[in-house]
């Protein structure tokens with residue numbers, strides 16, 4: 001995961017008590033500073049700001065082990081406890097709200113992703129098993145693959161081609177004392193090769209929108225393999241997979257947020273019941289979930305890596321210009337994006 005940390009400096013004269021008071025009233029800042037607010041050599045206060053969430057924090061927290069949410073990247077404030085997953089990741093409570101915790105719970109979302117592909121005339125005929133796994137199982141499966149894969153520093157999903165045994169999460173864990181999860185039930189799952197793709201694996205415990213975008217990405221790897229595409233450069237392959245993940249997120253967050261649905265339904269006539277059931281099928285988004293979806297889109301758009309970042313930006317431009325089908329046809333023939 002790439003952090004784009006924007007340096008943001010505030011210059012406060014220590015004599016201006018009012019301004020200092022304003023700063024301390026900023027909730028996030030208040031949580032992070034303890035006692036003395038650190039000053040630089042010029043006697044100025046310097047803080048960092050997250051480029052999307054605008055969460056402000058003292059730069060020292062990048063080195064002092066202050067946990068970040070593994071999904072939204074926000075730092076754990078002093079007065080809130082994040083959930084500790086058993087592989088060491090931390091999850092904020094707002095992300096936990098829509099987190100998908102086991103393989104069974106993820107099936108409806110997997111069907112939605114399959115529908116999404118079908119809606120793009122890219123139906124995947126083969127039944128590819130999809131399993132939710134812990135970080136360790138994901139890394140082991142990655143090593144069990146013969147062909148080179150391209151990866152982000154933190155792998156969150158995989159599309160497998162080899163026959164392997166994968167440890168999958170059978171039943172969702174329970175949140176125990178100290179905001180740790182307990183009673184996670186896992187089971188070995190033997191993958192057999194029915195086609196070019198043996199399984200899609202996704203890291204457990206991530207919010208629905210992130211899980212869905214990972215699934216949409218991995219499904220595209222599977223689609224390319226099943227449709228007999230030649231092996232592609234990392235930039236083209238990861239790029240087009242990110243384009244699909246981004247498209248899915250965009251489609252999801254265009255569904256009205258829960259607050260919009262509530263305000264419009266109060267004035268709606270009984271005849272509009274069919275449209276409300278259509279929106280409930282997709283699930284009503286909370287305002288935070290919508291914001292989170294925007295964040296995952298922002299992460300894809302601003303990724304600085306050449307495979308995922310540049311690949312997405314070039315691929316997205318091609319799709320905007322020529323459409324998805326023509327872009328894919330061009331990739332199949334030339335191995336590159338149409339310019």
Ligand SMILES: [Zn+2]
Pocket residue numbers: 069070071072073074091092093094095096
């Ligand atoms: Zn979070």
Ligand SMILES: [Zn+2]
Pocket residue numbers: 150217221238241
């Ligand atoms: Zn990929």
